[in-house]
Amino acid sequence: MLNTDIPDLIYLGRSRLHRNRANLIQTLHTVAALTDLGIDTRLYLPPWHRPVTPQQRCDEMGITSKIDIRASQWLHRRWPLSLFPRLHKRMLSRAKAVYVRSPELSLGLASQGIRHHFEVHTLQPMIQRNQLSQVIELHRQGIIDQLLPISRSAAEALIEAGADPQRIHVSPSGVELEAFQRQPELDSRGLANPRIVYLGRISRDRGLDILTRLAQANLGQVLLVGDCDDPVPDHPALQHRPSVPHREVAKLYGESELVVLPYQADLSHADGISPMKLFEAMAAGRPIIASDIPPLREILQPGHNALLADPADPDAWVQQVAELRDNPQLAKRIALQAREDVAAYSWPNRAAGIARAIGLL
CATH class of the missing domain: 3.40.50.2000 (Glycogen Phosphorylase B;)
Incomplete structure (x- = not known):
């Protein structure tokens, strides 16, 4: 089980630490920058292949901040993504904020009634999988609080689909x-x-x-x-x-x-x-x-x-x-x-x- 200390922000990711993918780079840089702001942030990722370590990956990306990265087998793709929220509902419910960038994780959190924020990267796959209408309804209910699309184009599409424009923040990618x-x-x-x-x-x-x-x-x-x-x-x-x-x-x-x-x-x-x-x-x-x-x-x-x-x-x-x-x-x-x-x-x-x-x- 997890430690009883509850960080201010829990960030749940699906990126694999051993893969050199843009979503991992974006996630690590964002978590590092949030930590540098003085926000107690903890990042959970699926298990990664050894001998890769969080420190090694941060060094490769030029990240000097010490960030809290933990592996959880319950985020592995072999398990339903509602399993982590179900097993750790108390911790997630007590954190000041929970943040995800995966619609599957967002829906998994919502299935346990856990309020969270969802960074939106892709719309068409969500539409094809019949996820967008679910996300919009959960947003209107307040289970998904802030929607954070990475472009204004995506924000406009979310609003057209019924999202609350007052709870949308456009957050483009970044650079060191x-x-x-x-x-x-x-x-x-x-x-x-x-x-x-x-x-x-x-x-x-x-x-x-x-x-x-x-x-x-x-x-x-x-x-x-x-x-x-x-x-x-x-x-x-x-x-x-x-x-x-x-x-x-x-x-x-x-x-x-x-x-x-x-x-x-x-x-x-x-x-x-x-x-x-x-x-x-x-x-x-x-x-x-x-x-x-x-x-x-x-x-x-x-x-x-x-x-x-x-x-x-x-x-x-x-x-x-x-x-x-x-x-x-x-x-x-x-x-x-x-x-x-x-x-x-x-x-x-x-x-x-x-x-x-x-x-x-």
């Missing part, structure tokens, strides 16, 4: 500013033959066809870094590396001239996306070309801090890369502006907004 802003400013001379980088899972719904088209256009070298869901075509200007530890991401951006984020409209979470890699590229001061979809337009303004392109038109991406290659002044200007604009999206700012929304600040 210092690590990425240590990278040198863009050297515009490299734009003559730019190194174009994409980081993340590699698949057609994340723009593999666009990335391939950029390589075929011979505008520069295209580097894809991440795990593959779809095969990468063989082309001399198209390189692939497997995913890297998060501490190496800043260096990869620093060694590039352009960053592309070609998310497709049929990506399951395209309706509410807030990609951490977007804020990292902004903080690294690299020109960004991104898909012209509503959640990204919340952060990016074409010609101001990025260029946007139609995700269904690969040739439009070729034209945008050519525009930055031929207009280094524009590339430099939008890169510097992105680095300035991203200051609002630090992890401490994100944590403070969440803490205020859920009544802990």
Whole structure:
């Protein structure tokens, strides 16, 4: 059983500590920033593979705060997600706040009548699994107190579905500013033959066809870094590396001239996306070309801090890369502006907004 001490905030996650996934990185940085605010926070995760340790994972991500991370077998996917809330209902009910980012965990908590807050990352899967209507009803009843979508687009969809707009707080992803802003400013001379980088899972719904088209256009070298869901075509200007530890991401951006984020409209979470890699590229001061979809337009303004392109038109991406290659002044200007604009999206700012929304600040 758990210790009898009750933290102010209990954060229940489904991320596996041994996997290098964005949801784990976001969770650990958010919990660390909440802890730094003086909020007694405890994170429960499913069991992880040894010899990985919480300290090792935090070190890899540049997290220096000491955070309370505990493994619980009752959060393992083999068990119903109502089991942890059922077994530890007393502890969860006595904490000042309980926080989740999984609809399954939210519904599991609700089945035990435990009031909590739910950070919303994806809407379409919830709709397909008939979860959204349940979440909205529980929100209206107050069992789910605050809904925290990661984009305004997702917030608007929640309100349209019946959520209380007074209990919604938009909380985009974040970035460790210092690590990425240590990278040198863009050297515009490299734009003559730019190194174009994409980081993340590699698949057609994340723009593999666009990335391939950029390589075929011979505008520069295209580097894809991440795990593959779809095969990468063989082309001399198209390189692939497997995913890297998060501490190496800043260096990869620093060694590039352009960053592309070609998310497709049929990506399951395209309706509410807030990609951490977007804020990292902004903080690294690299020109960004991104898909012209509503959640990204919340952060990016074409010609101001990025260029946007139609995700269904690969040739439009070729034209945008050519525009930055031929207009280094524009590339430099939008890169510097992105680095300035991203200051609002630090992890401490994100944590403070969440803490205020859920009544802990």
